[in-house]
Amino acid sequence: MAGEDGKDKVAPRTTEGQRKLDRRDVLMGLSTVPALGLFGYAWRKQNQVKQAAARAAVAPREAAAAGDVREVNVALLGAGAQGQVLTEAMQRIPGLRFRAVCDIWTEYNQRRVVNTLKRYGHEVNGYVDYREMLDKEPAIEAVVIATPDFWHAEHAIACMKAGKHVYCEKEMSNTLEGARNMVLAARETGKLLQIGHQRRSNPRYIHCHDKLLKEANLLGRIVTVNGQWNRAVAADLGAPDRYAIPQATLTQFGFKDMHQFRNWRWYKGLGGGPIVDLGSHQIDIYSWFLGSNPTHVTASGGLLYHDPKTHEWYDTVMVIYDYMTPAGPAKAYYQTQTTNGSQGYFETFMGDQGTLLISESELNNPGSIYRDPNAPAWDAWIQKGYIGAPVIPEAKDEEEGASGAIADVRESAAPDRHKVPVALTDPYHQPHLQNFFDAVRGKARLNCPAEVGYESAVAVLKVNEAIESNTRLAFRPEDFKVGGEA
Amino acid sequence: MSQPDEESGLRIEGRRARDARRHSHEAMHTVFEVYALHPDARYAAQAAEAALALTQRLERDLSRFIANSDISRINRLEAGEATRVSLETLECLVIARHMFEVTDGAFDISIGTGLSSIELDEDALVVRATQPGVRLDLGGIGKGYAVDLMADVLEEWGLRVALVHGGFSSVLALDGPVDGEGWPLTLSDPAAPARVLARLSACQTSIGASGLVKGDHIVDPRTGEPVRGRRAAWVAAPRPATRGQAAADGAPRLAVTAVTDALTTACMVMSVDEITALCARSPGLEAWVLEDHGQDGAGEAGLRHFGGMHSDGPVALQTGDA
Amino acid sequence: MMAETRASHWAMVGITVMRVLVGWHFLYEGLAKLTADSWSAAGFMKQSRGPFAGFFRWLASDPTMLAYSDTITMWGLSIVGACLILGLFTRLASLGGIGFLMLFYLCNPPFIGYFYTIPSEGSYLIVNKNLVELAALVVIFATGSGTFAGIDRIVHGLWVRKPRLARA
Numbered sequence A: 001m002a003g004e005d006g007k008d009k010v011a012p013r014t015t016e017g018q019r020k021l022d023r024r025d026v027l028m029g030l031s032t033v034p035a036l037g038l039f040g041y042a043w044r045k046q047n048q049v050k051q052a053a054a055r056a057a058v059a060p061r062e063a064a065a066a067g068d069v070r071e072v073n074v075a076l077l078g079a080g081a082q083g084q085v086l087t088e089a090m091q092r093i094p095g096l097r098f099r100a101v102c103d104i105w106t107e108y109n110q111r112r113v114v115n116t117l118k119r120y121g122h123e124v125n126g127y128v129d130y131r132e133m134l135d136k137e138p139a140i141e142a143v144v145i146a147t148p149d150f151w152h153a154e155h156a157i158a159c160m161k162a163g164k165h166v167y168c169e170k171e172m173s174n175t176l177e178g179a180r181n182m183v184l185a186a187r188e189t190g191k192l193l194q195i196g197h198q199r200r201s202n203p204r205y206i207h208c209h210d211k212l213l214k215e216a217n218l219l220g221r222i223v224t225v226n227g228q229w230n231r232a233v234a235a236d237l238g239a240p241d242r243y244a245i246p247q248a249t250l251t252q253f254g255f256k257d258m259h260q261f262r263n264w265r266w267y268k269g270l271g272g273g274p275i276v277d278l279g280s281h282q283i284d285i286y287s288w289f290l291g292s293n294p295t296h297v298t299a300s301g302g303l304l305y306h307d308p309k310t311h312e313w314y315d316t317v318m319v320i321y322d323y324m325t326p327a328g329p330a331k332a333y334y335q336t337q338t339t340n341g342s343q344g345y346f347e348t349f350m351g352d353q354g355t356l357l358i359s360e361s362e363l364n365n366p367g368s369i370y371r372d373p374n375a376p377a378w379d380a381w382i383q384k385g386y387i388g389a390p391v392i393p394e395a396k397d398e399e400e401g402a403s404g405a406i407a408d409v410r411e412s413a414a415p416d417r418h419k420v421p422v423a424l425t426d427p428y429h430q431p432h433l434q435n436f437f438d439a440v441r442g443k444a445r446l447n448c449p450a451e452v453g454y455e456s457a458v459a460v461l462k463v464n465e466a467i468e469s470n471t472r473l474a475f476r477p478e479d480f481k482v483g484g485e486a
Numbered sequence B: 001m002s003q004p005d006e007e008s009g010l011r012i013e014g015r016r017a018r019d020a021r022r023h024s025h026e027a028m029h030t031v032f033e034v035y036a037l038h039p040d041a042r043y044a045a046q047a048a049e050a051a052l053a054l055t056q057r058l059e060r061d062l063s064r065f066i067a068n069s070d071i072s073r074i075n076r077l078e079a080g081e082a083t084r085v086s087l088e089t090l091e092c093l094v095i096a097r098h099m100f101e102v103t104d105g106a107f108d109i110s111i112g113t114g115l116s117s118i119e120l121d122e123d124a125l126v127v128r129a130t131q132p133g134v135r136l137d138l139g140g141i142g143k144g145y146a147v148d149l150m151a152d153v154l155e156e157w158g159l160r161v162a163l164v165h166g167g168f169s170s171v172l173a174l175d176g177p178v179d180g181e182g183w184p185l186t187l188s189d190p191a192a193p194a195r196v197l198a199r200l201s202a203c204q205t206s207i208g209a210s211g212l213v214k215g216d217h218i219v220d221p222r223t224g225e226p227v228r229g230r231r232a233a234w235v236a237a238p239r240p241a242t243r244g245q246a247a248a249d250g251a252p253r254l255a256v257t258a259v260t261d262a263l264t265t266a267c268m269v270m271s272v273d274e275i276t277a278l279c280a281r282s283p284g285l286e287a288w289v290l291e292d293h294g295q296d297g298a299g300e301a302g303l304r305h306f307g308g309m310h311s312d313g314p315v316a317l318q319t320g321d322a
Numbered sequence C: 001m002m003a004e005t006r007a008s009h010w011a012m013v014g015i016t017v018m019r020v021l022v023g024w025h026f027l028y029e030g031l032a033k034l035t036a037d038s039w040s041a042a043g044f045m046k047q048s049r050g051p052f053a054g055f056f057r058w059l060a061s062d063p064t065m066l067a068y069s070d071t072i073t074m075w076g077l078s079i080v081g082a083c084l085i086l087g088l089f090t091r092l093a094s095l096g097g098i099g100f101l102m103l104f105y106l107c108n109p110p111f112i113g114y115f116y117t118i119p120s121e122g123s124y125l126i127v128n129k130n131l132v133e134l135a136a137l138v139v140i141f142a143t144g145s146g147t148f149a150g151i152d153r154i155v156h157g158l159w160v161r162k163p164r165l166a167r168a
């Protein structure tokens, strides 16, 4: 390439090496140095923007002022699967002192939780009858309830009447009447009643609601919602033979036999089936994010797969809700089935400017927002740290973690999926419990008080009714309110 | 820690074993399975389901890929910060630290980032960091630990004839399918699974396996250098006599599969002398190392056997090419 | 000393601008990788296609070689970039850059019938931007643009005492 026939057409250049450098040589020699300076400037600016975005994305940690937390005496009522999860999560909350555990399965769940709590340094007594516990443990200030749904109303109301604040697992109650009485009891006693829709306290959900939807309105007008919770077939729950509960105890507490005791969710009068068990979490989010309660519900469902002898509720449910949101009408679809776990659980909110895909899981679909090609650019929100920079789809066989493993000297065009940059770094139920105990100490307002739990119960329990009657059912606005009288 | 457990070189063989009902579940990037023989199939399925459900719960505590796991929270600790962890996480960390000491650092859940800067407060169940930047990865012990806990659940349910494993890299055999005989297992060359190197009959025995597929490597945490010349390692140890309901009473568990799991990883990087000394120190421990004399799994491979001269070890039926 | 092909003054100005732009790009690619949390060429090399796929996959699978290639790539790109901007050791830098681009091109060549999972912002058939940038570096190499506008000019003036080839 170095053509020797090329003539030097450049204006006067050194023709003899011995010549000293002239001014022109020096000037020309340094002429491109400023470009490096410019690069340095651009590089610094770019990094500043990136850092600012990263800083903004780190959710402000609620400074748990360890010094001045007042100790709260706590009891657990219902030490099953969920009671154990809540107990674990509560070990990470400062200032809690466990006093008692009440569970009718003394030999198994009760003993397990009592032992765990002892290991964590709590001196606790075990009870079978919650009334005895309330009598004998006057020091208890708050009760966390995780019994089967059909016990919630009785348990929560009795605890509040005994002067305790209550954290009660969802579903608030298996009947509207029970849920209504719980709201009334909370009002009457002035005690706190938090319902366990824990997504209401999840930092990612709060970020999406407060920042992405309300403040930035990134989705524009939300017209449709889609969500699901699909589960693969699983064996019915059982119990080790040697820990079977005496029949008399089972009968006393409303269970026909051990099988029903373990699988109460599937039985009418005890639970509400998958739509209530799983759907209630997500349908609660529909109403929260849409800013209104539904006006109508259409649903179809059935027991298509499981054994009707041991399953009374529908194993498959598909629902459509109509909403009249402040921005206009919207429709929301929800499905739950228990024969195939495809895609697990998530909620998708679709507006004319974008789509939000979110779930509680930190592993699958933890949060992505997609910009509609016609929507205005989102760079300002990226810089504010509200959303992540566009995600470049990763090469198939890439190792996890090795981000941007592209050695190509080109930057790739940006597809427009953005991550929601807020993760839950605490155990799953901890923030919701923390919110409850903050409220008990007078430092916060409940994220899911009885009234909110009630609205959600109204929307969800109506689904089973709609399936049974096979008609489209209407909600009146007053259906979601609890009046002065029961 | 690179541990492709698809090629652990460990298998169950024989018809009797295949008669056992199998239940499986995916967690911790592997497939856990329960083989169980019980007259009531439904009951056995429920027991297996209860045991398998544990893996998911443990993964939520132990996985470094889950942002709100105990391990992720530990990995984010700044110097002087502390976090409370579950009983299981703490127990797993205690075993891991012990294994670090026993193997002179050849098994290191911090992969050389400084396990010593993590303090464990066993009474308060608190983990404190004295230095920032420690990165824990329980990949080399978590599966084994899960298998131990699953076996406890099966026993709680009264299932004694069972075998539990996680991706066949952590195996725990309870009572065998035929009276007086163990579960028939084979060790084979991961690069040529058809080539059986040894047959074992395992009963109340835990076996860990580490194998490499071509192109993978394992790094010695003590030097940071990849180790060559080892294709696979297996470690077996007898399961301590069960203590009935002790597990439910919060007594410390003797998590033998967590131990063998950790030791196989160590055996991939320890010298022959180190392994010999380890087995001499630990009655009942038995180890096999498949050495790679050629380049890249192409050449000759030789099986070395350590320990196991003790009466209560697993019975090696045959060793050598079959 | 090598003879230089000299273009007209304005052509040389244009080539110099091109040199600075290519250098800027190299420098940013290099620094971005150096400052990324854990950049590695493994992903790129593992999905290599074409006649040299075996070589690149081998590089990616051997931890020692991979570490070398990563270091060489990150620092190499940065140094080549800075030199091109400054017009310092321009020829050497161009050669280095040509080498890198050649490797990138050969690792994942846009040959007929290849489909890649790495996203690209354009459509390429045999010729891609790596190849075009490579051609630009050939021009820069050939014209020795650093001795026109760049530190090379000063270096030459100071240290290169030998008379240049006589010019008409």
Ligand SMILES: NC(=O)c1ccc[n+]([C@@H]2O[C@H](COP(=O)([O-])OP(=O)(O)OC[C@H]3O[C@@H](n4cnc5c(N)ncnc54)[C@H](O)[C@@H]3O)[C@@H](O)[C@H]2O)c1
Pocket (backbone or CB within 6 Å): A077, A078, A079, A080, A081, A082, A083, A102, A103, A104, A105, A109, A110, A128, A130, A146, A147, A148, A149, A151, A169, A170, A171, A196, A197, A198, A253, A261, A262, A277
């Ligand atoms: N928020 C969530 O994500 C979530 C998840 C799972 C369960 N839950 C809710 O938690 C509650 C419990 O669910 P679970 O899965 O733990 O069920 P479970 O059957 O595992 O546990 C229920 C426990 O309550 C005990 N119990 C039953 N009746 C009692 C009574 N009258 N007095 C005292 N103890 C009694 C049982 O012995 C058992 O230990 C349900 O309301 C469920 O909807 C919420």
